[in-house]
Amino acid sequence: MVDVASEKDAAYGSVGVGDLAPRVREDTMLINMGPQHPSTHGVLRLQLELDGETVVRCTPHVGYVHTGIEKTIESRNWQQAVPCTDRMDYLCPLINNLGYCLAVEKLLQCEIPPRAQVARVILSELTRIASHLVWLGTHALDIGAMSVFLYCFRERESVLDLFDLTTGQRMMTSYIRIGGLAHDLRPDFPEAVGKFCEIFPSRVDEYEGLLKENEIWQERTMGVGVVTAEQALAIGLAGPNLRACGVPWDLRKDMPYTGYEQYSFEVPVETAGDAYARFRVRMREMRESVKIIQQALNKLPEGPFRTEDRKVSLPPRIELNTSMESLIHHFKLVTEGILVPAGEVYQAVESPRGELGFYVVSDGTNHAYRCHVREPNFVGLQALPLMMEGGLVADAVVCIGSLDPVIGGTDR
Numbered sequence: 477m478v479d480v481a482s483e484k485d486a487a488y489g490s491v492g493v494g495d496l497a498p499r500v501r502e503d504t505m506l507i508n509m510g511p512q513h514p515s516t517h518g519v520l521r522l523q524l525e526l527d528g529e530t531v532v533r534c535t536p537h538v539g540y541v542h543t544g545i546e547k548t549i550e551s552r553n554w555q556q557a558v559p560c561t562d563r564m565d566y567l568c569p570l571i572n573n574l575g576y577c578l579a580v581e582k583l584l585q586c587e588i589p590p591r592a593q594v595a596r597v598i599l600s601e602l603t604r605i606a607s608h609l610v611w612l613g614t615h616a617l618d619i620g621a622m623s624v625f626l627y628c629f630r631e632r633e634s635v636l637d638l639f640d641l642t643t644g645q646r647m648m649t650s651y652i653r654i655g656g657l658a659h660d661l662r663p664d665f666p667e668a669v670g671k672f673c674e675i676f677p678s679r680v681d682e683y684e685g686l687l688k689e690n691e692i693w694q695e696r697t698m699g700v701g702v703v704t705a706e707q708a709l710a711i712g713l714a715g716p717n718l719r720a721c722g723v724p725w726d727l728r729k730d731m732p733y734t735g736y737e738q739y740s741f742e743v744p745v746e747t748a749g750d751a752y753a754r755f756r757v758r759m760r761e762m763r764e765s766v767k768i769i770q771q772a773l774n775k776l777p778e779g780p781f782r783t784e785d786r787k788v789s790l791p792p793r794i795e796l797n798t799s800m801e802s803l804i805h806h807f808k809l810v811t812e813g814i815l816v817p818a819g820e821v822y823q824a825v826e827s828p829r830g831e832l833g834f835y836v837v838s839d840g841t842n843h844a845y846r847c848h849v850r851e852p853n854f855v856g857l858q859a860l861p862l863m864m865e866g867g868l869v870a871d872a873v874v875c876i877g878s879l880d881p882v883i884g885g886t887d888r
Contacts, residue, residue, distance in 0.1 A: 504532055511540045515618045515873035518883025522860065526869055534864040534872075536857045538886050545888040549847040553813030554580055555654055557844065562648040565853060565885035567607040570599045570639075571827045573652035576847075578733060579823035579834040580654050583816050586785040590777050592656035593735045597772045598669060599639075599652065600734070600825075601765040605676070606635040607828035608758050612683060615755075615877035619696050624686055631679050634672055641665055654814065655789050656782025666773050673766050673773075680762055687755070697751035701863035701875035704749055711858040715830025716761060717879060720746045720753035727826040738775075739768050751878035758880075788814055813842035820846075829853055829880055853885035 504527050511521040519540040525533040545564055549557040561576045562569035574596055581588065613628030636646040642665045643649040643658070651658050687693045703713065705721040718725055726743040728736040744760035746753035782789050790809055795802035818840040824833035833850030856879055863875040 503527065509872060511537075515876055516883075517614060517876065517881055518886070520857075520876075520881065520883050520886075522872070524864075524869065524872070529868050529870065531864045531867055531869055531872065534861040536860050538854070538857065538883070540887065541883060542887045543884075546847050546849060549576075550844050553842045554816055554844070555813060557847070558653060559648065559650045562650055563884065564849065564851065564888040565827065565829065565832075565882045566647065567610055567882050568603050568827050568829075568832075569648055569650075570603045570652055571825055571832065573650065574600060574734065575823060575825040575827075575832050575834050576836075577652055577654050578825065579821050579836040580814075580816060582821045582823055583819050583836065583838050584654070584785070584788055584814070585817075586655060586783045586788050588656055588783055589780045591660075591779045592781050592783075594772050594776045595657060595661055595781070596652055596734050597736065597739070598769050598776075601769045601772075602635050602638060602669070604765050604828050605762050606632050608762050609635070611758060611828070611877075611880040612755075615880070616687065618873045618877045619693065621687065621690075621693065624683060627679070627682060627686075631676060638665070638668055638672065641668060653782070655785065656780070660781040666776055669769060670773055673770050676766055677763060680759060684759060688759075694752065696871075696874055697755060697878070698748075699750055699752075700867065700871045701751045701754075701878055702749050703859055703862050707862055708749070708859070711862075712855045713830070713859055714852050714855070715827065716744075716754055716757040717856060717859065718830065719744060720757045721749040722747040727824055727831060731824060733823070733825060736768075739771050741768050751874050754878045754880075815840065815842055824850070827852055829856060829882065829885070849888060851885045851888060853881050853883070854888075857881060857886060 504525050507524050507526060509522040509524055510516045511519045516522070521537040521540065523535040523537065524531055543563070545560050549560050552560065558573055558576065561572040564572050609628040609632040613625040613632075616624035616628075639649055640646045642662045643651040703717070703721055705723050708718050708721045708723065713721070714725070722745060724743050724745045727733070729743055741764045744757045744764065746756050786805060791799070791802040791806055796806060816838040818838050820835070820837040822833055822835045824831050826832075830852035831850060832852055835846070835848045835850070836844055837846035839845040859879060860875060863879070864872055867875070
């Protein structure tokens with residue numbers, strides 16, 4: 477018999493045991509993968525119990541970079557909370573902005589102008605492409621394909637330059653605001669985006685040429701980290717990780733927002749549920765995002781870029797010199813903020829990692845009474861034990877990379 481208490485003390489000390497202790501055996505080894513590890517894509521700690529090279533048990537531990545963003549949102553007024561959303565999943569800041577703003581706009585029941593709606597779609601799909609490029613580059617680097625990393629970041633720089641062109645910032649743009657956009661798109665922005673969309677499909681061909689039929693890539697990813705559709709649905713997996721299991725669930729199609737029902741695109745689905753299937757889904761998603769952007773560019777209308785609802789939107793600056801009412805209104809909105817009617821709402825959007833949902837409660841004041849985020853990164857980490865247990869420890873890095881976690885979102 478193994479003395480569990482003494483084995484626990486020897487293996488862990490007095491803290492951090494989790495629920496591994498009752499299963500400690502003499503013939504297994506306990507190791508920590510992380511929290512500082514190049515393949516964990518953030519500060520993530522995995523407790524692994526190994527039987528030789530086989531992973532017997534995997535327990536993820538999160539919270540190492542907890543930021544308290546939800547409580548920070550509740551302590552700021554409605555508009556001041558927008559920059560907080562940028563810093564959750566920092567690889568999709570504009571989609572974070574969009575989810576939060578749509579939730580607040582539901583409570584306000586304000587109408588968003590068509591130009592702002594279409595611009596939001598363009599920016600969201602550019603964000604999806606940029607995020608998937610980081611995933612592909614770092615995932616390939618983990619497995620040993622160094623050239624792909626350099627190629628992916630070449631295109632990602634182009635996307636960040638587009639963000640910089642129209643928002644003045646490459647990453648934490650806070651550009652999507654309650655009621656519309658922070659300011660209008662630059663006149664040369666549509667042309668610049670159009671040129672990127674002409675070039676980018678050939679770049680995806682390059683990535684696939686390096687990896688899709690590569691024997692080493694297939695050997696490292698096919699049959700690795702398998703999750704079934706039943707398991708994925710049971711733990712709430714979403715996004716590309718769910719669609720790689722054969723479940724065609726995409727909020728842009730199934731619960732449309734921001735006018736996505738007006739666009740023609742396919743929802744990529746694979747059935748194997750392994751790391752290779754997740755790779756194939758995300759590669760196809762980037763192509764579909766280009767199609768959506770091109771359609772949006774063709775229908776981008778002229779007109780206002782934010783709502784004309786004076787409870788939400790600042791009056792035009794030119795009116796401040798001639799209208800006392802506009803001056804007073806401007807002063808009250810800036811100093812007090814928006815007053816949102818009492819109520820509660822849940823709004824979900826399709827982030828690069830799945831369903832990103834904002835549950836927002838208003839008590840009628842100028843800030844949220846409660847804001848809780850359904851973060852796909854946090855939910856998705858539940859899949860790691862399913863992927864790893866029974867597999868080789870050498871495949872742990874493949875499982876993590878194929879899941880595409882961003883710990884900034886997990887520990888919001």
